[in-house]
Structures are given as structure tokens and as C-alpha cells.
Amino acid sequence: xxxxxxxxxxxxxxxxxxxxxxxxxxxxxxxxxxxxxxxxxxxxxxxxxxxxxxxxxxxxxxxxxxxxxxxxxxxxxxxxxxxxxxxxxxxxxxxxxxxxxxxxxxxxxxxxxxxxxxxxxxxxxxxxxxxxxxxxxxxxxxxxxxxxxxxxxxxxxxxxxxxxxxxxxxxxxxxxxxxxxxxxxxxxxxxxxxxxxxxxxxxxxxxxxxxxxxxxxxxxxxxxxxxxxxxxxxxxxxxxxxxxxxxxxxxxxxxxxxxxxxxxxxxxxxxxxxxxxxxxxxxxxxxxxxxxxxxxxxxxxxxxxxxxxxx
Numbered sequence: 001x002x003x004x005x006x007x008x009x010x011x012x013x014x015x016x017x018x019x020x021x022x023x024x025x026x027x028x029x030x031x032x033x034x035x036x037x038x039x040x041x042x043x044x045x046x047x048x049x050x051x052x053x054x055x056x057x058x059x060x061x062x063x064x065x066x067x068x069x070x071x072x073x074x075x076x077x078x079x080x081x082x083x084x085x086x087x088x089x090x091x092x093x094x095x096x097x098x099x100x101x102x103x104x105x106x107x108x109x110x111x112x113x114x115x116x117x118x119x120x121x122x123x124x125x126x127x128x129x130x131x132x133x134x135x136x137x138x139x140x141x142x143x144x145x146x147x148x149x150x151x152x153x154x155x156x157x158x159x160x161x162x163x164x165x166x167x168x169x170x171x172x173x174x175x176x177x178x179x180x181x182x183x184x185x186x187x188x189x190x191x192x193x194x195x196x197x198x199x200x201x202x203x204x205x206x207x208x209x210x211x212x213x214x215x216x217x218x219x220x221x222x223x224x225x226x227x228x229x230x231x232x233x234x235x236x237x238x239x240x241x242x243x244x245x246x247x248x249x250x251x252x253x254x255x256x257x258x259x260x261x262x263x264x265x266x267x268x269x270x271x272x273x274x275x276x277x278x279x280x281x282x283x284x285x286x287x288x289x290x291x292x293x294x295x296x297x298x299x300x301x302x303x304x305x306x307x308x309x310x311x
Contacts (some may be wrong), residue, residue, distance in 0.1 A: 030302060032068035036117075036274045038099045039071040039123040040092065040153070042145065044138045045088035045260035047075045054259060054284045055130065061289025066297070072099065072125075076141045092127070092145030100124045100151040102145060124151045126299045128292045131158040132165060132256050132282060133209045134216030156295035160256075161209050164287035166216035169198070170256045172279040178252040179221055195248025196225040196241050199267070200256040203229060210256040217254070224248060230255075230262065230270050240274040251276035258282050 039062060043055045052073070059071035074092035081087040085098045097279035103120050131144055135158075146153050159165065173179035178193045196217065200210035210227040216227040224246065228239035240251055253271050259281040271278045282288065297303065 030066065032066050032070070032106040033300075033302070034068075035103075035120075036068075036070070036156070036300060037123045039069060039103055039292070040095055040099065040125040040127045041071065041073050041075055042092050042127050042129045042142045043073060043078075043294060044076045044129070044131060044135075045262065047078055048260075049077075050280060051260045052088065057284035058130065058289045058292055061284075061286055062293040062296070065140055065290060065293050066302075069293070069296075070099075074127075076138065076145060091148075092142065093148035096125055096127075096146065096149035096151050096153055100149070118210075122152070123154045125153045126296045127153050127155045128295045129156070129158050130258055130260055130288075130292070132160045132258055133200050133202055133206040134158055136263065138202070140259060154299050156299055159258075159288065159291040159295070161212035161216075162287075162291060163213075163216050164291060165213045165256075165282065166220060168282045168287050169213070169217050169256070169279070170220050171284065171285065173221075173252060173254055176252070176277065176279040178277055178279060192221070193250050193252035194223050194247075195243035195246075195251045196221065197236060197243065197251060197253045197276070198225055198227040198256050199230045199236055199253055199270060200227055201230045201262050201266075203231065206256075213256065225254075227256070230266055234273070236270040237273040240266070240276060240284070253278040255279065255281040258288060 016181040039059070041055055041059055043051060046049065054076060059073060062071050063069050072095050073087045074095035076092055078089040078091035078094070079087040080091050081094045083101050085094055087094070104122060107117055107120050127142065128140060131138060131140065142155065146155060151300050162245040173193070174181040180192060198210050198217065200206040207227045207229050214225040214227050224243060226239050226243060231236045236253070243251055251274065253274055253276055255267055255278070
């Protein structure tokens with residue numbers, strides 16, 4: 001069974017990269033400040049074993065990038081559970097309440113031991129939505145989870161738009177044989193798409209945000225990319241017709257999704273309507289963990305050290 005702070009027993013755990021010797025070594029990474037708020041990944045959609053594994057991988061990557069990070073997983077539609085959190089799919093409110101009780105317990109233990117300790121203050125957690133783009137319905141649910149927890153927590157923006165998402169979309173398309181894996185190489189892929197439908201969920205605001213990442217993806221692939229709403233009837237099919245009318249014949253659908261936020265049947269129906277091949281959602285692509293951490297560190301004003309190269 002998974003714990004609220006890490007992957008289930010038997011799953012690999014990412015460890016911080018060891019420091020390399022030599023004058024051109026990477027600098028020591030910035031560690032999470034002592035007593036820093038938890039990073040709580042808010043996972044939308046119906047919980048499942050696959051979703052739990054995906055979320056655990058995302059927080060594992062975040063931990064490997066920031067030593068000492070307390071990262072937890074809370075499900076928007078999860079189970080309400082008492083302290084300590086024992087459910088496999090604990091609700092966001094339960095995880096936040098658990099983090100608050102642990103912080104209070106640490107302070108009380110320090111006082112009882114005669115150790116000088118500062119009373120807990122500030123947010124208990126920074127909540128990062130596991131969403132590629134804005135989705136007002138999902139964000140409302142996440143906000144409600146924070147309210148239900150009755151603890152102070154800060155909610156960050158969603159993960160996109162961002163160049164790393166364009167990179168992830170490119171990788172997923174190449175894995176499906178719908179794009180060259182490396183734009184610098186001059187070989188061709190027989191099934192490579194000459195037009196991409198970037199399918200988002202969350203209405204017009206989500207489509208506009210996806211369009212920004214879509215421009216970056218178009219620059220990588222040198223083919224037209226148009227964003228469309230999965231939750232608007234006929235939008236994906238209409239976008240497919242628009243691309244075909246402009247000369248694109250071999251289309252592909254790239255889900256601008258991490259995965260848990262949408263019922264797979266909705267995506268399958270959209271692919272059928274468009275009459276084209278499709279890549280997989282972004283899933284646990286490594287950029288998801290890095291972007292979640294970036295939202296967390298930005299909220300706290302932490303600046304992790306970049307890699308240094310030298311001659």
C-alpha cells in the first residue's frame with residue numbers, strides 16, 4: 001500500500017544525484033529549508049492504481065531534484081481518512097490535515113524535549129495541481145479540498161504553458177511513430193504527421209493556454225499545430241477538417257493532458273471523430289516532476305542551482 005509521502009513498497013525511489021568530483025562538477029543542489037511547507041500534488045480525476053503510480057513518480061522526481069523535500073500526494077476525489085493517513089487514495093483535505101498535525105507534533109516534541117523551537121506559522125503546504133492547463137472545474141474542486149482541510153495552504157498555478165511540455169508532447173508523438181525523435185537529424189518517419197491537433201480540456205481558456213505550448217511544438221516539428229477543446233462537442237473534428245482544408249493530410253492528435261484529469265473514453269471518442277492516429281498523454285514524463293517542483297520553489301522563493309558547464 002502506498003503512503004501519503006512516498007511510493008508503495010517495492011517501487012523504485014529516486015535518490016538525489018551524487019555530487020561529481022572535479023572543477024567542473026555540478027554545484028551542490030539547494031536543499032529544502034528546514035521546516036519548509038510540504039509539496040502536496042493535487043491529483044484530479046477518479047483514483048486508480050495507475051494514477052497512484054503516475055503521481056508517485058512525479059513526486060519522486062521532485063524529491064530527487066530538491067533534497068529534503070517533503071512531497072505528498074492528495075486525490076481530489078480521494079478517500080476521507082483520519083490521522084494518520086492510511087488510505088491508498090487519500091483525499092487532498094486528508095493529506096493537508098495530516099501534514100498540519102505532523103508539523104504541530106514536531107513542535108510539541110521539541111518543546112517537551114527542552115529544545116528551543118519556533119512556533120509553526122505560515123502555510124502548511126504548497127498545493128500543486130497535476131494539470132497541464134487551466135481547468136476551472138478541477139481548480140474549484142482543489143480549492144474546496146483546501147477549504148475542507150481547515151489548514152493554511154498555498155495553491156500554485158497549473159504546470160503549463162511551458163517549453164518542457166512542448167518537449168514532452170514531441171517525445172510522446174515520436175514514441176507513437178508520428179514525429180521524428182530528433183529534429184536535428186535528416187531522416188524521415190513514414191507515418192510522421194503533417195498536422196497536429198493539440199487536444200486540451202478546460203474550455204476556451206485551456207485551449208488558449210494550450211495554443212502557447214502548441215506554437216513551441218510547431219516550431220520543433222515544423223508542421224501546423226492547432227489546439228482544440230476535448231470538452232466541446234465537435235471541436236476536435238472541426239479542427240481536423242480545418243487542418244485538412246489547409247493541406248495537411250496525415251493528422252495526429254496530441255493530448256495536452258497528464259492523464260488522470262479526463263476519462264479515457266472521451267479521448268478515444270475524439271480520436272475517432274478526428275479520424276487520425278494519437279499519441280499517449282504526457283503521463284509521468286520527467287518534466288512533470290520538474291515543473292511541479294518549479295511551482296513549489298517559486299511559491300517559496302527558493303532558487304535551485306542550475307547545472308554549470310565549463311571548458
